[in-house]
Amino acid sequence: MKLITKTVLAVGLLAFGSVQAFELTSKDIQEGYPMAKTFEYNGWGCKGDNQSPHLSWKDAPAGTKSFAITAYDPDAPTGSGFWHWVAFNIPATVNELPRSADIQKLGGNEARIDYGTVGFGGACPPEGDGMHRYQFTVWALPSEKLDLGETTPPAVVGFTLNSMALGKATLTSTYVR
Numbered sequence: 001m002k003l004i005t006k007t008v009l010a011v012g013l014l015a016f017g018s019v020q021a022f023e024l025t026s027k028d029i030q031e032g033y034p035m036a037k038t039f040e041y042n043g044w045g046c047k048g049d050n051q052s053p054h055l056s057w058k059d060a061p062a063g064t065k066s067f068a069i070t071a072y073d074p075d076a077p078t079g080s081g082f083w084h085w086v087a088f089n090i091p092a093t094v095n096e097l098p099r100s101a102d103i104q105k106l107g108g109n110e111a112r113i114d115y116g117t118v119g120f121g122g123a124c125p126p127e128g129d130g131m132h133r134y135q136f137t138v139w140a141l142p143s144e145k146l147d148l149g150e151t152t153p154p155a156v157v158g159f160t161l162n163s164m165a166l167g168k169a170t171l172t173s174t175y176v177r
Helices: 002-016 154-164
Strands: 023-025 055-058 066-073 082-091 132-141 167-175
Touching: 023 132, 023 167, 055 132, 066 154, 082 132, 082 154, 132 154
Parallel strands: none
Antiparallel strands: 023 055, 066 082, 066 132, 132 167
């Protein structure tokens, strides 16, 4: 019985060993490390440059027809986190966003975020609130266009993405004020 189990495991590893994982990287932010002030919001008491970071992804799942990008702070003292970026309908031909990306020029759309504006809103945790995590996620989607608009609440966009994503890749950076 042990020999059969080991043989099946070995064959399984050989069959699936070459599968690449959907991966998100950045020239600007690194997993688990603090972001620069460049990515801090400019408003609400913060004085950063409010630039979105460079993001690049590879090995999207088969069947991907578009992407979405979200930036979310689960540590915000709101009881429901804080949405810093909600972009969707990004064509499947796009696999990289430059710093301060213009989503509309790429063919995508953005929804209102928790600052009450549309587009990227940088980190701005309350002073003295400790370290906050900022989860940048790229979502691989099976349709070219989502029936969402700029007034769709971020939580509804998040629900939609979670319900249909073929895959997702997350890069979590931190920030403290």
